[in-house]
Amino acid sequence: MAESEFNEHFFSQFLDDYFAEADEHLRSVRRHLLEFEDSLNAGHRIQDRTLNELFRSFHTLKGISAMANVSAAETLAHFMEGYLRMLRDGQSSLSVNGLSILIDSTKKIEEIVLARRNDTEVPDIEREVERLEGLTSQPGIQAKRDEPADRPKEFSSGLARYRFIFTPTPELAAREINVNAVRSKLESLGTIEESKPVVQEGGRITFEFVVSTGLTEIDLEDWAADGITHEKLISENTAGADPADVSQAARAGVFGPSNVVRVDLARLDELMLLVGELVISRARLDERVRKAAALLPTDEERDLQEINQTIEKQLRDLRDGVMRVRMVPIGEVFERMQFVARDLARESGKLVKLEIGGENTEIDKLLVERMLDPLLHLVRNAISHGIESPVEREAAGKPKVGVVRLNAFAEGDSVIIEISDDGKGIDASEVLEKAERRGIETPIVLDSTALLAILCTPGFSTKAEADKASGRGVGMDVVWRATDDLGGTILMETEAGQGTSFKIQLPLTLAIANALIVSVDGERFAVPQSNVREVISVESESVTRFENNEIIEYHGEPLPLIRLARLFNLTERSDDDAFHAFVVENGKHPIGIAVDRVLGQREIVIRSINDPLGRVAGISGATELGDGRAVLILDVADIARSVR
Numbered sequence: 001m002a003e004s005e006f007n008e009h010f011f012s013q014f015l016d017d018y019f020a021e022a023d024e025h026l027r028s029v030r031r032h033l034l035e036f037e038d039s040l041n042a043g044h045r046i047q048d049r050t051l052n053e054l055f056r057s058f059h060t061l062k063g064i065s066a067m068a069n070v071s072a073a074e075t076l077a078h079f080m081e082g083y084l085r086m087l088r089d090g091q092s093s094l095s096v097n098g099l100s101i102l103i104d105s106t107k108k109i110e111e112i113v114l115a116r117r118n119d120t121e122v123p124d125i126e127r128e129v130e131r132l133e134g135l136t137s138q139p140g141i142q143a144k145r146d147e148p149a150d151r152p153k154e155f156s157s158g159l160a161r162y163r164f165i166f167t168p169t170p171e172l173a174a175r176e177i178n179v180n181a182v183r184s185k186l187e188s189l190g191t192i193e194e195s196k197p198v199v200q201e202g203g204r205i206t207f208e209f210v211v212s213t214g215l216t217e218i219d220l221e222d223w224a225a226d227g228i229t230h231e232k233l234i235s236e237n238t239a240g241a242d243p244a245d246v247s248q249a250a251r252a253g254v255f256g257p258s259n260v261v262r263v264d265l266a267r268l269d270e271l272m273l274l275v276g277e278l279v280i281s282r283a284r285l286d287e288r289v290r291k292a293a294a295l296l297p298t299d300e301e302r303d304l305q306e307i308n309q310t311i312e313k314q315l316r317d318l319r320d321g322v323m324r325v326r327m328v329p330i331g332e333v334f335e336r337m338q339f340v341a342r343d344l345a346r347e348s349g350k351l352v353k354l355e356i357g358g359e360n361t362e363i364d365k366l367l368v369e370r371m372l373d374p375l376l377h378l379v380r381n382a383i384s385h386g387i388e389s390p391v392e393r394e395a396a397g398k399p400k401v402g403v404v405r406l407n408a409f410a411e412g413d414s415v416i417i418e419i420s421d422d423g424k425g426i427d428a429s430e431v432l433e434k435a436e437r438r439g440i441e442t443p444i445v446l447d448s449t450a451l452l453a454i455l456c457t458p459g460f461s462t463k464a465e466a467d468k469a470s471g472r473g474v475g476m477d478v479v480w481r482a483t484d485d486l487g488g489t490i491l492m493e494t495e496a497g498q499g500t501s502f503k504i505q506l507p508l509t510l511a512i513a514n515a516l517i518v519s520v521d522g523e524r525f526a527v528p529q530s531n532v533r534e535v536i537s538v539e540s541e542s543v544t545r546f547e548n549n550e551i552i553e554y555h556g557e558p559l560p561l562i563r564l565a566r567l568f569n570l571t572e573r574s575d576d577d578a579f580h581a582f583v584v585e586n587g588k589h590p591i592g593i594a595v596d597r598v599l600g601q602r603e604i605v606i607r608s609i610n611d612p613l614g615r616v617a618g619i620s621g622a623t624e625l626g627d628g629r630a631v632l633i634l635d636v637a638d639i640a641r642s643v644r
Helices: 003-042 048-067 071-088 096-118 126-135 170-174 179-189 221-226 248-252 265-293 298-326 331-348 365-385 390-395 428-437 448-455 476-485 636-643
Strands: 160-166 191-199 205-213 228-232 327-329 352-357 362-364 402-411 414-421 489-495 499-507 512-520 523-528 532-538 544-546 549-554 557-563 579-584 591-595 597-605 619-624 630-634
Touching: 003 048, 003 096, 003 179, 003 331, 048 071, 048 191, 071 096, 071 126, 096 126, 096 331, 160 179, 179 191, 179 205, 221 228, 265 298, 265 365, 265 512, 265 597, 298 327, 298 362, 327 331, 327 365, 331 352, 331 365, 331 402, 362 365, 365 402, 365 414, 365 476, 365 499, 428 448, 448 489, 476 489, 476 499, 512 579, 512 591, 523 597, 532 591, 579 597, 579 636, 591 636, 597 619
Parallel strands: 352 402, 523 630, 557 591
Antiparallel strands: 160 205, 160 228, 191 205, 327 362, 402 414, 414 499, 489 499, 512 523, 512 597, 532 579, 544 549, 549 557, 579 591, 619 630
16 A cells, blocks of 8 residues: 555544544533533532543543544634633633533534534534633633643643654554554553644654653653654653542553444444354255254264254354444433433423433444434424423423433333323324325324324424424424334324323344244245234134224234235135234234244344335345245334235
8 A cells, every 4th residue: 555545544544533532522521511401400519520521521522623633623622621621620610601602512513523524514613612712701711712722730840741743654554553542552641732633745644742641750662663752841840740630541551451442333234244144154054954964863963953053052142242242322312312402492492301211222323323313303393392381381280391201121122212291292183184184094093003194194294384393293204214214113102281102113233133934825924023922823713804804803802914915916825724823013903914824933134125116015125044045024014004
């Protein structure tokens, strides 16, 4: 690789690391700012721990933004750090206005990082800088825009200061020595005061760091082999240095172990794809073992089966391990909703409390990204058109503060996300009236499932005019489509005057799943096991027919029945034959899907059908079971909707 190509590739990789670390610190900032708001509203003193964590996050954001040449984010983080230093040193106290400016400036940093990531125009920060300058305008405290950052009190003259210069090369990159590894080493020495990239002659990139440390003895002789040079900026004088300012990491030594490794999601996708191929290969092996077993002596057959079962267990453990690596807490999404709820409550003049539960529930990273917009729609709708104004709530005998709840929990191979509010609920008669006016087909019985179907009709709204947050129903088609595309289901419950609740069920991962293999007219289909409530055997005489519909009794209740053979134009079995049906959810009312036989349970690799011309109603994808034949995967939610 040519030197110029390496520099370009290296800086591109460094930017990816910058975006990942910036997101990490911004999540921490959002969480701590909300703790600030809770303390302020309750009249409590701000916890020193929270203040220090917030200060460190902005200090790091400032440093990494300078290194990545994202100057707008560096400038804002610098001013915010200055205000937090005033709070920490007791030179100012947190006010409602100060908190609002911190929150707005944090949002602006998020916009800047997103613009840099998407290579679009960076938003203007003049207004945010002016507001922050107003907070730090006390004599001797105001931050200068043309200087780096005011030095925190740790950077006292009693500490030794060094300048380090790191020059990346392809050889160092091959040894996994990059700018992040170097920065971690330097942070273990003390505190990084300044950091920035420097473009040398010929386009070569180096990174410059200024580090303040309280260590009296540092052995830096071997650092040159890692592309790092250094020089001391001031004479070492540790007298008077506060031991509290010397980090635990520094006392532990330069090469302290790190237990966190960042991995690009694309690499995990490749690894999961490889595991999927192994699952298919093992299924083929299983087919061959079954055929070969009949030709072998009993002892050899038993040994072969044991080896086959051992490989199956090891492969399942490997799959579970890769899946765990892809898992992230859903709290990443929930935390973003806090700012959304806060802004909407302020704009609408409502009093809203967002309660969060199950934030540590883990879900596939891809699902987290794909569910962000749907959850945003649901939270905005809940606050804008579910929660009443304080006056309305008081008149209805409710507390002035409305509550929106976000909760998540794992259930088998699925994760359940619940979004509920204690607002006024959805007026079913109003929805029905507007649906009829627009020519939307409406059912005879308007239960919660049918009501949700109307609300999820594209463009449907109960509002006469659109507003910033849109109406309850606007955007619901987005929620429906996103959930359906991910192989999930969505249910709704609403009660006039009491509130509305949405329940979204999603698979833990999109790549590999346990499935039932069923047979209809000699064709095999895979049914994701997370969608199946129960498998039952049905005698033909127990089926009741009326108006081209069929029902059977299920736990004392009528169960609508749909024949898979009829749905896909396959040959149906004789009416005298018994058959199997698997029971799936359809809102509050389950349905039964009739098949000829249930062949067993298998682990399948899900291959989605992305070509619109190849998509068929009731089919979500395909898989292979080891014999080389494709097996279609049923879209249970789509089939359930066809019954409705």
